[in-house]
Amino acid sequence: MSSTISDADIAAVIDSDQNRLVSPDGSRVARAIFSSEEIYQRELAEIFGKCWLPLGHESQLPRTGSFFTTFMGEDAVIVSRGRDGQIRVHLNACSHRGAKVCLEDTGTANTFTCPYHAWTFANDGRLVGVTFEEQYYKNPPLDKGKLGLTPVAQVDTIHGMIFATFDPNAVPLREALGGMVPFLDAIFDRREGGMEVVGQPVKWRIPTNWKIYQDNFAGDEYHIGFTHGSSLEAIRFSDEQFLAGLVHCAVDGGHGFAANFDPPDGSEPYLPLNQPVEAFSPETREYMQSCLAEAEERVSAIHLRCQLAAGTVFPNWSLLPIFHTFRVCHPKGPNEIELWAYTFVDRDAPEHVKRELAGYYNFSFGPAGIVEQDDGAIWESITRTAQGTQGSRGFSSYEMGAGTEYWHEGLGCWMTDKLSEAAQRSFFREWSRRMEGGK
Amino acid sequence: MSTEMLQTTETGTCTAGTPGELVDMAAWFEVQRFLTEEARLLDHRCYEEWLALFTEDMRYWVPARKVRMISGKPGDRAVDLELSADGEPCVLDERLPQLQLRVFRMQTARLLWCDNPPGRVRHLITNVEASYTDKPDELAVRSNFLVPHARFDEKGTQFHGERQDILRRTGGSFKIASRKVVLDSTVIWSPAVTTFF
Ligand code: FES
Ligand SMILES: [Fe+2]
Numbered sequence: 001m002s003s004t005i006s007d008a009d010i011a012a013v014i015d016s017d018q019n020r021l022v023s024p025d026g027s028r029v030a031r032a033i034f035s036s037e038e039i040y041q042r043e044l045a046e047i048f049g050k051c052w053l054p055l056g057h058e059s060q061l062p063r064t065g066s067f068f069t070t071f072m073g074e075d076a077v078i079v080s081r082g083r084d085g086q087i088r089v090h091l092n093a094c095s096h097r098g099a100k101v102c103l104e105d106t107g108t109a110n111t112f113t114c115p116y117h118a119w120t121f122a123n124d125g126r127l128v129g130v131t132f133e134e135q136y137y138k139n140p141p142l143d144k145g146k147l148g149l150t151p152v153a154q155v156d157t158i159h160g161m162i163f164a165t166f167d168p169n170a171v172p173l174r175e176a177l178g179g180m181v182p183f184l185d186a187i188f189d190r191r192e193g194g195m196e197v198v199g200q201p202v203k204w205r206i207p208t209n210w211k212i213y214q215d216n217f218a219g220d221e222y223h224i225g226f227t228h229g230s231s232l233e234a235i236r237f238s239d240e241q242f243l244a245g246l247v248h249c250a251v252d253g254g255h256g257f258a259a260n261f262d263p264p265d266g267s268e269p270y271l272p273l274n275q276p277v278e279a280f281s282p283e284t285r286e287y288m289q290s291c292l293a294e295a296e297e298r299v300s301a302i303h304l305r306c307q308l309a310a311g312t313v314f315p316n317w318s319l320l321p322i323f324h325t326f327r328v329c330h331p332k333g334p335n336e337i338e339l340w341a342y343t344f345v346d347r348d349a350p351e352h353v354k355r356e357l358a359g360y361y362n363f364s365f366g367p368a369g370i371v372e373q374d375d376g377a378i379w380e381s382i383t384r385t386a387q388g389t390q391g392s393r394g395f396s397s398y399e400m401g402a403g404t405e406y407w408h409e410g411l412g413c414w415m416t417d418k419l420s421e422a423a424q425r426s427f428f429r430e431w432s433r434r435m436e437g438g439k
Numbered sequence: 440m441s442t443e444m445l446q447t448t449e450t451g452t453c454t455a456g457t458p459g460e461l462v463d464m465a466a467w468f469e470v471q472r473f474l475t476e477e478a479r480l481l482d483h484r485c486y487e488e489w490l491a492l493f494t495e496d497m498r499y500w501v502p503a504r505k506v507r508m509i510s511g512k513p514g515d516r517a518v519d520l521e522l523s524a525d526g527e528p529c530v531l532d533e534r535l536p537q538l539q540l541r542v543f544r545m546q547t548a549r550l551l552w553c554d555n556p557p558g559r560v561r562h563l564i565t566n567v568e569a570s571y572t573d574k575p576d577e578l579a580v581r582s583n584f585l586v587p588h589a590r591f592d593e594k595g596t597q598f599h600g601e602r603q604d605i606l607r608r609t610g611g612s613f614k615i616a617s618r619k620v621v622l623d624s625t626v627i628w629s630p631a632v633t634t635f636f
Contacts, residue, residue, distance in 0.1 A: 103506070103508060104505075104506050104507050104508050105505040105506045105507070105625070106505065107507070107508065198526075198527055198528060199503070199523050199524065199527030199528045200503060200505050200523060200527070200528065201528070202503045202528050202529065202530060202627075203503075203625065203626040203627065204626060204627035204628075204629065204630070205626060205627065205628045205629065205630070206630040207630065208630075226550070227552055228550075229547070229549075229550030229552075230544045230545075230547040230548075230549075230550040230551040230552070231544055233544070233547050233550065234540050234541075234543050234544035234547065235540070338626060341528070342528070343528040355526045358526065358527075358528065359526070359532060361528070362528070362529065362530070362531060362532055362533075363533070363537050363540075366528075366530065367530060367627045367629065367630075367631060367632050368501070368530050368531045368631070368632040368633075370540070370541060370544055372631070373553035373554075373631035373632070373633055374551075374552040374553045374631075375630075376553070376629075376630020376631045377552065377553065377590070377591075377630055377631070378552065379630070380630060
């Protein structure tokens, strides 16, 4: 891999207002950050090593002993529900020599036995069995209490969504999500029973840098009519009409999204979750309508009417609630990502509604979705550009609507009234702040 | 591409027999020929003709797969236990209208960024086994596939797995009434699945 970035360039993030990797307003971003190995290593430490990262949902851990495995940055972790019902997160690495102790995607287990020398760990992380301990670990004895699986620093949930961080000093989850919380309420907390994840995530690889994906999800509605032109033609979707109804929101902390905003002045009825309702059966439409009153009671009226179309929660959680999916983007080196797409539905919805809503996603999104198919190769080409000696010296433009963001008091976020790159600027500003050590 | 190639004679071989039993040589030959020609339609990007090989009530299903440990219990090695259940998130689960839209979309070449310039693909279909079902006009057919896919100047990727088809005798030819595609990978190592299996 070619990489022309030097330590001096990285230092420029910190030291100089000229030639910064990200300009102060986030509107100009050095292409080098989309391919540099040095930058990537620093991201693993400063971003994936310190931020709250999304791991999955409580509904994936239905009983005590339930577990699933995932990644935090490039570190494999086990997320498990102990006998006490508590959810814990540990590195999926044996304390003896580091072999993986859990080899499956999901399941139920009271203990994990390492395949190398068969040390056994309880699903709360304690080392409970050492092979031949009596014979060979008498003198000197082994302090098993110190040899449990390595726990992450903090675990917390919001609306059942499980997050963890490696940073003991990270601010609490709700504080890190900050202004995103009421928007998350409006997606995941509309009903008493909340939501549940259906089945397992669908996973695929794209040879691109993780930030290119996240910046797209944060607020790149600009590309839709062109990149996805063939799909829009096939489903007779009017891009211009869609764009005309959009606002962009930038939430402090690097989060951002596009939304359909109908302020609650009573003049406009609004659709539940911005669904293209004609796609659904009458029963499902009726279900969606019938849930509105409950949502009105539970969620702030203005946030309910600022319906997130697509968005990024810093650093690697993306939301596409219209299609009942959220994604986690796992970095796999500076030039590769693995996407995990989850499907979610209201837990208390009737079974046939759940099935219809869950099934709606596949045709358009996922690795074979007629919309999403188009993105991957383009994102890959951006990474390739950034690998070139000259290409890596270039800059990417995020200037659309720069400076037109205004603070919306009711929503508690920055906003542009029309299509802009405000959300992406917010994402890169936070990236820059984090890379400078969080100042 | 002549559709006659896909026809079998009216007096063609019988699709009826003891359910579960392998078909006779003549029927196997017909199935083999049908699958080979289907593969060529995909390799040569003849999507409209390919679509015509499906019945009205067809289903094309590609479940997702997960990594799972097995126990010593009988039946616990079954591949199906690694696959997403019916109705769970999967790679594709389509009926004819969706497949038609996909193929219709492929005609809008100007904006087809996922496959223009088009990927280059080979459907290598092997290990064909056909057996009778309890329906006199339907055969259950399994085949293995290896599908190398290359695009641009890249070395590309390979998809492989098993297809479980129901082929229905209609007139002198077969149509695909259902296809379940069992992929061998739990992660799709490709930015997009733009071919069919
Ligand atoms: S590495 Fe796990 S027991 Fe030795
Ligand atoms: Fe896109």
